[in-house]
Structure formats: structure tokens, C-alpha cells
Amino acid sequence: MTELLNQAYAADTFRRQGHALIDQLADYLEAVRRPDYPAGAIDFHFPEDSLQQWTEDLRTAPNPDVADLFTRAMDQSVRLLHPQYVGHQISPPVPVSVLAGLLGDFLNNGMGVYEMGMAGSTTERLVALTVARQLGFPEEADGFITSGGTLANLTALLSARGRKASSNIWKSGSKGQLALMVSEEAHYCVDRAVRIMGWGDAGIIKVPVDDRYCMRTDLLEAYYQEATAAGIEVIAVVGSACTTATGSFDDLAGIGDFCRRHDLWFHVDGAHGAALAFSGKYAPVVRGIDKADSVAMDFHKMLLTPSITTALVFRNGADSYRTFSQEAQYLFNREEPEWFNMAKRTFECTKLMIGFKAYSIIRTYGTKLFDEYVTLVCDLGHTLADQVRKRNELTLAMEPFCNIICFRYAPAGVSEEQLNEINERIRQRMLEDGDFYLVQTRLKGKLYLRCTLTNPFTKAGDLEKLLDTVIAVGNGVQV
Numbered sequence: 001m002t003e004l005l006n007q008a009y010a011a012d013t014f015r016r017q018g019h020a021l022i023d024q025l026a027d028y029l030e031a032v033r034r035p036d037y038p039a040g041a042i043d044f045h046f047p048e049d050s051l052q053q054w055t056e057d058l059r060t061a062p063n064p065d066v067a068d069l070f071t072r073a074m075d076q077s078v079r080l081l082h083p084q085y086v087g088h089q090i091s092p093p094v095p096v097s098v099l100a101g102l103l104g105d106f107l108n109n110g111m112g113v114y115e116m117g118m119a120g121s122t123t124e125r126l127v128a129l130t131v132a133r134q135l136g137f138p139e140e141a142d143g144f145i146t147s148g149g150t151l152a153n154l155t156a157l158l159s160a161r162g163r164k165a166s167s168n169i170w171k172s173g174s175k176g177q178l179a180l181m182v183s184e185e186a187h188y189c190v191d192r193a194v195r196i197m198g199w200g201d202a203g204i205i206k207v208p209v210d211d212r213y214c215m216r217t218d219l220l221e222a223y224y225q226e227a228t229a230a231g232i233e234v235i236a237v238v239g240s241a242c243t244t245a246t247g248s249f250d251d252l253a254g255i256g257d258f259c260r261r262h263d264l265w266f267h268v269d270g271a272h273g274a275a276l277a278f279s280g281k282y283a284p285v286v287r288g289i290d291k292a293d294s295v296a297m298d299f300h301k302m303l304l305t306p307s308i309t310t311a312l313v314f315r316n317g318a319d320s321y322r323t324f325s326q327e328a329q330y331l332f333n334r335e336e337p338e339w340f341n342m343a344k345r346t347f348e349c350t351k352l353m354i355g356f357k358a359y360s361i362i363r364t365y366g367t368k369l370f371d372e373y374v375t376l377v378c379d380l381g382h383t384l385a386d387q388v389r390k391r392n393e394l395t396l397a398m399e400p401f402c403n404i405i406c407f408r409y410a411p412a413g414v415s416e417e418q419l420n421e422i423n424e425r426i427r428q429r430m431l432e433d434g435d436f437y438l439v440q441t442r443l444k445g446k447l448y449l450r451c452t453l454t455n456p457f458t459k460a461g462d463l464e465k466l467l468d469t470v471i472a473v474g475n476g477v478q479v
């Protein structure tokens with residue numbers, strides 16, 4: 001052991017630095033509860049400034065002042081716990097799951113094979129089974145945790161291909177044209193998955209949406225017949241629960257029935273909204289999700305867990321072994337299913353104990369915490385929509401389903417083109433001011449301000465203040 005290695009592993013230094021960091025995070029957690037909490041949701045730094053600052057910081061290496069390093073990182077990060085954070089779809093993690101993550105990082109068991117992650121592999125399966133039960137899946141359902149919704153969707157679609165394609169693509173490569181059908185408002189990762197699988201433009205059939213940006217399920221039959229007549233082999237439909245931009249939920253029951261009729265795979269991209277299944281009040285919004293063959297659900301978006309933690313569950317557990325072969329892999333290899341050797345079913349070989357973070361929440365608080373949280377933030381979404389409706393200067397893009405709300409500053413007598421410019425400037429100005437953090441999206445050519453309410457510390461009063469600020473900034477914009 002060299003002197004430097006000895007220093008790097010020093011227990012007393014770790015103890016001191018760890019205590020100091022936990023104190024710093026706990027202080028932050030305490031501060032955001034105070035009504036006079038002064039800091040804004042973000043101290044925005046332009047990318048070149050940030051690069052310069054960190055480049056200078058790195059020049060101080062070797063620098064043992066870890067507290068300074070952590071403070072710098074905190075200062076240049078969005079404060080998800082700030083009541084005025086109303087931006088992207090990511091929740092402030094519950095502290096116990098952060099501690100579980102720290103433990104997982106420290107243990108660093110790789111999890112590719114069972115014995116290199118016994119606790120991690122077992123707890124992640126129990127999380128997946130908890131999700132399966134909550135979705136109303138049958139006994140034979142199974143699943144695992146993977147690194148994000150993007151990867152979960154691709155994984156599910158590879159299983160769909162293994163199960164439904166007429167030829168053995170895994171063995172012989174692609175021959176005919178395969179395709180799936182999905183709402184035109186679906187997350188771009190579905191489009192990417194199609195292209196990664198080599199299906200190209202023709203492999204993604206985009207179904208138009210209605211006024212609330214939900215898939216026009218009534219058009220599925222016609223689109224399917226047209227594709228089939230053109231020699232395309234449609235193997236799956238992906239339902240969005242919900243879409244990213246507007247939080248719109250497709251008619252999952254309707255899609256499920258359609259898939260059953262045509263023997264198609266039904267995948268639900270529930271990265272954001274499948275979590276509504278945990279809410280006693282909002283579960284009806286995902287009615288029909290139990291008809292899916294596979295569902296992806298991000299714990300880091302709506303279930304209070306650090307990034308990136310996604311449950312991918314299969315209604316028929318055997319299908320979870322088909323991702324990397326045409327047959328269920330354990331059959332192919334003439335082995336038992338081996339739920340405990342995760343790498344058989346996941347893209348990742350080495351993997352952190354990501355499921356353990358979600359497990360720590362379920363074990364500590366029960367799924368009741370998810371119910372309370374999802375219900376609270378969706379209620380908050382409806383509160384914001386009500387407040388927008390009361391202001392003449394603002395227009396809602398649509399009635400929200402959950403905690404994603406799109407609206408725009410749109411006083412009478414201003415042209416569409418000017419409104420886009422004004423709203424873009426409002427968003428940029430608010431980003432640079434940093435009091436609030438909200439984002440923007442384009443819907444049918446119109447630029448909207450977009451809020452996702454994920455912070456349980458946000459109150460109705462913060463939302464009133466947000467709308468006052470939007471209007472004040474909008475009134476001041478000259479175009």
C-alpha cells in the first residue's frame with residue numbers, strides 16, 4: 001500500500017467528511033421548509049462560464065478540501081427541493097433512498113451474477129414484483145430494475161420482437177420490415193429504439209393524437225390495415241402513460257383490446273405516469289395498464305428515488321428472458337430461469353444496487369408513501385391549472401391529467417409569432433433570474449411554458465407567485 005492509497009482509504013477522514021456532508025444536506029433539507037428560504041431554485045451559469053470555473057477548480061488538484069468541492073457542486077446544481085422548482089420530471093429523492101444509494105456505491109457489488117450482489121439482486125426483484133402487483137399483473141409476472149426509461153423501453157421492445165416477429169431475428173438477422181405503432185407524441189426514445197433495432201423510418205407508425213394529445217385509438221385499425229397491406233409486419237403497439245410534453249395518457253384499455261385482437265405485443269411506456277397506479281385517487285387514469293405485456297416505470301421521476309431507477313415488468317415472467325434471444329433465454333440455454341442472475345435479462349453487465357434504493361423506501365414507509373406523494377403532486381397540478389384558468393393573460397394548452405401542466409402567456413391582440421418569441425424570452429429570463437425553474441415545450445407549433453410539479457414542498461402560494469412572475473416578465477418583454 002502506498003502512502004497516497006493509504007490516505008485515500010483513511011477511515012477517520014471518511015467519517016469526518018461524511019458527517020460534514022450529511023450535516024450540509026440536512027441543513028438544506030431543513031432550510032427549504034422555512035417560508036423565508038432565500039435561495040432561488042437555480043443559480044444559472046452559462047456553459048462556458050461553468051467550464052471555466054471547473055477548469056480552474058481542477059487546477060487546484062491535488063486539493064484535499066472536499067467540503068469546498070461538495071459546496072461548489074451544490075451551488076451549481078438545480079435545487080429540486082426548492083418550493084419554486086417546477087421543472088423537469090424528476091423527484092427530490094427521499095433521504096433514506098439517498099443513504100441506500102451511498103451504501104450501494106460504497107459496497108459496489110457489481111450484480112452481473114448473483115453472488116456479486118446478493119442483497120442488490122434480491123431486493124430489486126422484490127421491487128419489480130411489488131410494481132407488478134400494483135399494476136394488477138398475474139402471479140407469473142416478473143421483472144427487474146434497469147438504468148432508465150430509455151433502456152427499459154428498448155429492452156421491452158426487444159422482448160416483443162423475440163416473442164412476436166415471424167422469423168428468428170436474433171439468429172438470422174432481419175429480413176422483412178417490422179414496425180410498431182405509437183402516438184405521435186410519444187417520447188423520442190421509442191423512435192430511437194426502433195432505429196436501434198434497424199427498422200428505420202418505416203418501422204415506426206405514428207398515430208395522430210386528439211385535443212388532449214392522447215393517441216387516437218379509433219385510428220389504430222386503419223393504420224394497422226394500411227401497414228399490413230403494404231407488407232409491413234406490425235408486431236407491437238406502445239401506449240404512452242403519459243406523454244412527456246403534456247402528461248397525456250393514452251387509452252390503455254382500448255390499446256390492450258386492439259393488441260389482443262391482432263395478437264400484438266402491448267408495451268406501456270409508463271416512465272412518468274405508471275406511478276399513478278400507486279395512488280388510490282389517480283389509479284383510474286391508468287385503467288387498462290394490467291392488459292399490457294410489459295410496462296416501464298421510472299422510480300426517479302414519480303417515486304422519490306435517486307436517478308436512474310426504472311422497473312421493467314412483464315405480465316408473463318418468461319418473456320423477460322426473451323430480450324437477448326428469440327426464445328426465452330433460459331429455454332434456449334436449457335437452464336432454469338434464474339431470476340437472480342440479473343445480467344441474463346438486463347443490458348447492463350455490471351450494475352449498481354439501483355433497486356435497493358427503491359426497496360429502502362418501500363421497506364421504511366410502505367407503498368403508502370408513493371400513494372400520498374403521487375396524489376399530492378397530481379392534486380398540485382390541478383391546482384396550478386385552476387390558477388392559470390383564472391388569469392386572463394394566460395392560456396392552458398389542455399386540461400391536465402396529472403402533474404404536468406403546459407400554459408402560455410397569451411394576452412389578447414398579440415400575433416402567434418410574437419407569442420412564441422415572448423414565451424421563449426419569459427422562460428430564458430426566468431432561468432437566468434433563477435427564482436423559479438420551469439421549462440418550455442412546443443405543441444402544434446406553439447411555444448408553451450411547462451411545469452412538472454414533483455416537489456412535495458411546493459404550495460399553492462408558490463404557484464400563485466410563479467404565475468405572477470410569468471405575467472410580470474411577459475408584460476415587460478418587448479418584441
Ligand SMILES: Cc1ncc(COP(=O)(O)O)c(C=O)c1O
Nearest residue numbers: 148149150187242243244271272
Ligand atoms: C414518457 C417517457 N418515456 C421515457 C423517458 C426516458 O426516461 P429516462 O430519462 O429514464 O431514460 C421519459 C423521460 O422524460 C419520458 O417522459
